[in-house]
Amino acid sequence: xSDLTEQWRxxxxxxxxxxxxxxxxxxxxxxxxxxxxxxxxxxxRGHTGVVSYEPTxxxxxxxxxxxxxxxxxxxxxxxxxxxFEPPHFGAGATVGGCVATGLSGPRRATAGALRDFVLGVRxxxxxxxxxxxxxxxxxxxxxxxxxxxxxxxxxTLGVILDVSLKVLxxxxxxxxxxxxxxxxxxxxxxxxxxxxxxxxxxxxxADGALHLRLSGAEAAVRAAERKLGGEVLADxxxxxxxxxxxxxxxxxxxxxxxxEVLWRLSLPSSAAPVKLAGRQLIEWGGALRWxxxxxxxxxxxxRVAALxxxxxxxxxxxxxxxxxxxxxxxxxxxxxxLKQAFDPAGILNPGRLYDGI
Amino acid sequence: MNIAADxxxxxxxxxxxxxxxxxxxxxxxxxxxxxxxxxxxxEDLRPYECDGLSAYRQMPxxxxxxxxxxxxxxxxxxxxxxxxxxxARGAGTGLSxxxxxxxxxxxxxxxxxxxxxxxxxxxxxxxVQPGVRNLAIxxxxxxxxxxxxxxxxxxxxxxxxxxxxxxxxxxxxxxxGLTVHNVLxxxxxxxxxxxxxxxxxxxxxxxxxxxxxxxxxxxxLAVVTEVTVRLTPKPQLAQCVLAAFDDVIKAxxxxxxxxxxxxxxxxxEMMDQPATAAVEQFVHAGYPxxxxxxxxxxxxxxxxxxxxxxxxxxxxxxxxxxxxxxVSRDEAERMKFWAGRKAAFPAAGxxxxxxxxxxxxxxxxxxxxxxxxxxxxxxxxxxxxxxVFHAGDGNLHPLILFDANQExxxxxxxAFGADILELSVALGGTITGEHGVGIEKIxxxxxxxxxxxxxxxxxxxxxxDARGLLNPGKAxxxxxxxxxxxxxxVSNGHVPYPDIPRF
Ligand SMILES: Cc1cc2nc3c(=O)[nH]c(=O)nc-3n(C[C@H](O)[C@H](O)[C@H](O)COP(=O)(O)OP(=O)(O)OC[C@H]3O[C@@H](n4cnc5c(N)ncnc54)[C@H](O)[C@@H]3O)c2cc1C
Numbered sequence: 001x002s003d004l005t006e007q008w009r010x011x012x013x014x015x016x017x018x019x020x021x022x023x024x025x026x027x028x029x030x031x032x033x034x035x036x037x038x039x040x041x042x043x044x045r046g047h048t049g050v051v052s053y054e055p056t057x058x059x060x061x062x063x064x065x066x067x068x069x070x071x072x073x074x075x076x077x078x079x080x081x082x083x084f085e086p087p088h089f090g091a092g093a094t095v096g097g098c099v100a101t102g103l104s105g106p107r108r109a110t111a112g113a114l115r116d117f118v119l120g121v122r123x124x125x126x127x128x129x130x131x132x133x134x135x136x137x138x139x140x141x142x143x144x145x146x147x148x149x150x151x152x153x154x155x156t157l158g159v160i161l162d163v164s165l166k167v168l169x170x171x172x173x174x175x176x177x178x179x180x181x182x183x184x185x186x187x188x189x190x191x192x193x194x195x196x197x198x199x200x201x202x203x204x205x206a207d208g209a210l211h212l213r214l215s216g217a218e219a220a221v222r223a224a225e226r227k228l229g230g231e232v233l234a235d236x237x238x239x240x241x242x243x244x245x246x247x248x249x250x251x252x253x254x255x256x257x258x259x260e261v262l263w264r265l266s267l268p269s270s271a272a273p274v275k276l277a278g279r280q281l282i283e284w285g286g287a288l289r290w291x292x293x294x295x296x297x298x299x300x301x302x303r304v305a306a307l308x309x310x311x312x313x314x315x316x317x318x319x320x321x322x323x324x325x326x327x328x329x330x331x332x333x334x335x336x337x338l339k340q341a342f343d344p345a346g347i348l349n350p351g352r353l354y355d356g357i
Numbered sequence: 358m359n360i361a362a363d364x365x366x367x368x369x370x371x372x373x374x375x376x377x378x379x380x381x382x383x384x385x386x387x388x389x390x391x392x393x394x395x396x397x398x399x400e401d402l403r404p405y406e407c408d409g410l411s412a413y414r415q416m417p418x419x420x421x422x423x424x425x426x427x428x429x430x431x432x433x434x435x436x437x438x439x440x441x442x443x444x445a446r447g448a449g450t451g452l453s454x455x456x457x458x459x460x461x462x463x464x465x466x467x468x469x470x471x472x473x474x475x476x477x478x479x480x481x482x483x484x485v486q487p488g489v490r491n492l493a494i495x496x497x498x499x500x501x502x503x504x505x506x507x508x509x510x511x512x513x514x515x516x517x518x519x520x521x522x523x524x525x526x527x528x529x530x531x532x533x534g535l536t537v538h539n540v541l542x543x544x545x546x547x548x549x550x551x552x553x554x555x556x557x558x559x560x561x562x563x564x565x566x567x568x569x570x571x572x573x574x575x576x577x578l579a580v581v582t583e584v585t586v587r588l589t590p591k592p593q594l595a596q597c598v599l600a601a602f603d604d605v606i607k608a609x610x611x612x613x614x615x616x617x618x619x620x621x622x623x624x625x626e627m628m629d630q631p632a633t634a635a636v637e638q639f640v641h642a643g644y645p646x647x648x649x650x651x652x653x654x655x656x657x658x659x660x661x662x663x664x665x666x667x668x669x670x671x672x673x674x675x676x677x678x679x680x681x682x683x684v685s686r687d688e689a690e691r692m693k694f695w696a697g698r699k700a701a702f703p704a705a706g707x708x709x710x711x712x713x714x715x716x717x718x719x720x721x722x723x724x725x726x727x728x729x730x731x732x733x734x735x736x737x738x739x740x741x742x743x744x745v746f747h748a749g750d751g752n753l754h755p756l757i758l759f760d761a762n763q764e765x766x767x768x769x770x771x772a773f774g775a776d777i778l779e780l781s782v783a784l785g786g787t788i789t790g791e792h793g794v795g796i797e798k799i800x801x802x803x804x805x806x807x808x809x810x811x812x813x814x815x816x817x818x819x820x821x822d823a824r825g826l827l828n829p830g831k832a833x834x835x836x837x838x839x840x841x842x843x844x845x846x847v848s849n850g851h852v853p854y855p856d857i858p859r860f
Pocket of ligand 1: 408409444445446447448449450451452454455456467487508509510511514515516517518519520521522523524525526527528575576577579580581582702703791792828
């Protein structure tokens with residue numbers, strides 16, 4: 001438990017003055033994500049500790065360098081969880097890295113994304129000012145919602161000091177069902193179910209098999225299980241399955257071949273099969289489609305854009321180029337001005353999100 | 358460097374638009390708008406002079422009622438070129454003066470953008486124009502077994518554009534989220550006339566989360582012309598528990614106990630005795646009038662799920678010392694339980710010539726403290742206050758009763774409100790949970806944020822609207838304003854912003 005606010009403020013100030021780029025880094029478990037990291041490593045792991053945890057308020061405030069595993073264990077003791085199931089992608093993942101990358105796991109489609117659970121942040125901006133936005137309450141519309149905008153900004157707007165996250169009770173019951181279905185049928189079915197009051201909490205389709213997780217009150221889960229049919233997985237098998245998908249330790253992710261890129265396609269859940277070369281794993285009720293492919297980036301981006309979505313080159317791509325879907329000019333202009341607003345010297349994770357940002 | 362283009366300078370002091378020439382503005386707008394879409398005579402402007410916070414009134418210079426996005430683009434280009442303030446307006450039900458006109462500005466009403474463009478039942482999304490009423494979306498979705506979850510009490514009147522601008526909530530947002538959790542994408546026009554799409558038809562978008570910045574931005578960043586909302590399956594069943602308490606503190610503790618038991622009810626509302634009395638004579642909901650506070654706790658889901666949750670809720674309420682517990686037996690009774698709560702604002706309007714609705718949010722565990730403090734403030738300001746709370750998320754709506762025709766009562770009501778807001782901040786909360794800052798709470802923003810934070814807000818605004826033409830003077834106070842406010846209100850002998858010149 002230690003508070004490095006003052007050191008960090010000094011460090012950013014000095015870096016801004018000298019124009020020394022800083023690569024803000026926690027456990028380094030997500031070093032692979034985004035464009036090529038640049039700059040002197042700014043290790044956040046010294047700024048740790050839970051600032052406050054109020055189970056009955058459903059809020060935990062924690063310093064950025066705190067290991068994510070520690071936070072999860074703490075809230076689990078009180079029967080609570082981070083409902084967005086953030087991936088760790090390795091031992092040593094920190095809360096700061098989790099928020100900065102903004103990635104969510106299997107429960108996202110029904111429980112909400114990481115950004116939906118961010119109630120407040122404290123950051124050091126690129127001038128070395130300590131700023132606090134949002135707070136620890138559920139509803140707060142005082143000022144622009146900067147804290148949610150910090151989530152997923154890949155450390156390019158500020159160094160996250162602390163974050164307040166909403167936590168939720170863990171579901172009482174959970175069960176996983178398996179169905180043999182082709183891609184098109186699986187997407188259809190997932191969207192049909194999505195329109196019904198069913199306690200779906202995760203889904204995953206690959207190679208003709210659809211897995212569906214149900215979570216909630218005992219009675220609701222049992223009733224849904226009877227209604228939906230399918231084959232019930234043993235609890236330990238199901239737990240491993242969702243863990244492997246969340247952490248990408250599943251064979252699908254682990255065996256990305258040389259020359260293949262792992263694409264993350266974000267689409268309207270009901271979008272038709274993408275029909276791109278390569279192998280897929282579909283999550284989030286159809287809204288997240290992983291694609292291992294050696295097809296040209298332009299082909300993939302165009303197809304996904306035509307379907308109303310966007311594509312991220314998640315792993316195995318040339319990181320000097322555009323990893324994230326290029327933005328239309330007026331939106332890009334807003335991005336540049338926001339970067340300028342938070343980090344006028346351009347020293348915080350420069351270029352990690354887009355060229356110059 | 359162009360000084361006016363620097364957003365930091367923009368945040369120092371309020372801009373002066375008094376040199377705007379009305380004739381020139383009218384002439385330029387007439388060139389881009391069809392007849393009937395432009396109004397500038399006093400009698401036509403009158404309906405726009407205030408929003409739901411009617412204590413604040415200001416006649417605009419011009420009102421425009423465009424029908425197409427091209428017209429919005431053209432209007433904004435004209436305003437940008439001449440340098441005229443623009444205030445977007447939905448239904449005008451806002452409670453913080455967000456849509457209050459600017460004396461030298463244009464009110465841009467989205468009233469004619471009232472079409473649901475596309476409803477995709479399979480994908481559970483609807484693309485709607487900003488002037489569509491909140492409830493109209495749920496009505497359109499209903500045949501598909503779907504609805505739009507955020508349900509502000511004003512939902513028959515307020516527009517989705519206004520909801521986006523305020524990040525509005527409702528009694529069910531504890532479980533189903535606020536506007537920010539239920540909107541996937543907005544399309545809007547910046548003051549420069551650029552059309553921007555923010556968010557996505559999928560679950561996320563590349564780049565910064567501009568959608569989060571747009572939602573709750575009170576018409577300060579762009580004019581919204583289209584909104585994609587997420588639709589939610591209607592629960593099979595909803596049931597409501599009404600619990601009475603002989604002590605408000607106990608009721609507050611029961612709220613925390615329900616959450617601590619791992620229950621997230623679909624709604625969890627609290628009313629104090631004066632509020633109960635006020636609504637009872639108006640809607641006859643059958644509320645127990647001897648109770649010091651009542652709680653309404655709703656469960657929804659499958660019949661099995663609801664039965665299980667209601668039993669758990671009942672056990673918690675009994676253990677927390679509820680003096681009476683009723684469970685709605687059918688839909689009619691459930692609606693009756695809610696009718697009282699939903700009628701709280703109109704009821705306040707019936708028992709008092711005027712009321713002033715506050716909107717602070719505090720950590721739930723401080724509810725008791727806040728209620729006691731409000732009682733003391735009633736004495737201090739010589740006004741009555743009735744309390745309705747979105748207790749589940751700590752969002753308070755104290756309704757301060759006053760009579761604007763009585764000399765000094767409005768000022769006392771404002772001072773009372775300011776005390777509540779300052780206490781909300783001191784208790785670790787915020788000055789506004791869902792109604793927005795607008796013009797009403799702009800001074801209290803100075804207590805909630807530091808100078809560098811306020812400056813950053815202006816920089817964020819500057820990234821969208823470099824010259825500060827969209828809704829100027831709202832939501833974020835200038836440093837000068839805070840300096841003036843600081844001179845009036847000195848807390849703990851500490852003067853905020855000591856280095857800013859004072860006038
Ligand atoms: C009786 C009553 C009950 C209420 N209950 C609730 C409640 O339960 N929960 C809650 O959250 N609120 C509640 N409100 C407040 C109010 O209804 C909401 O804030 C609502 O979202 C305002 O919508 P509107 O269309 O009336 O917006 P307006 O009042 O017209 O405008 C509000 C703000 O939005 C901006 N705006 C409007 N349209 C656009 C657009 N297209 N683009 C950009 N900016 C725009 C305006 O500039 C202004 O800043 C209540 C109000 C009343 C009178």
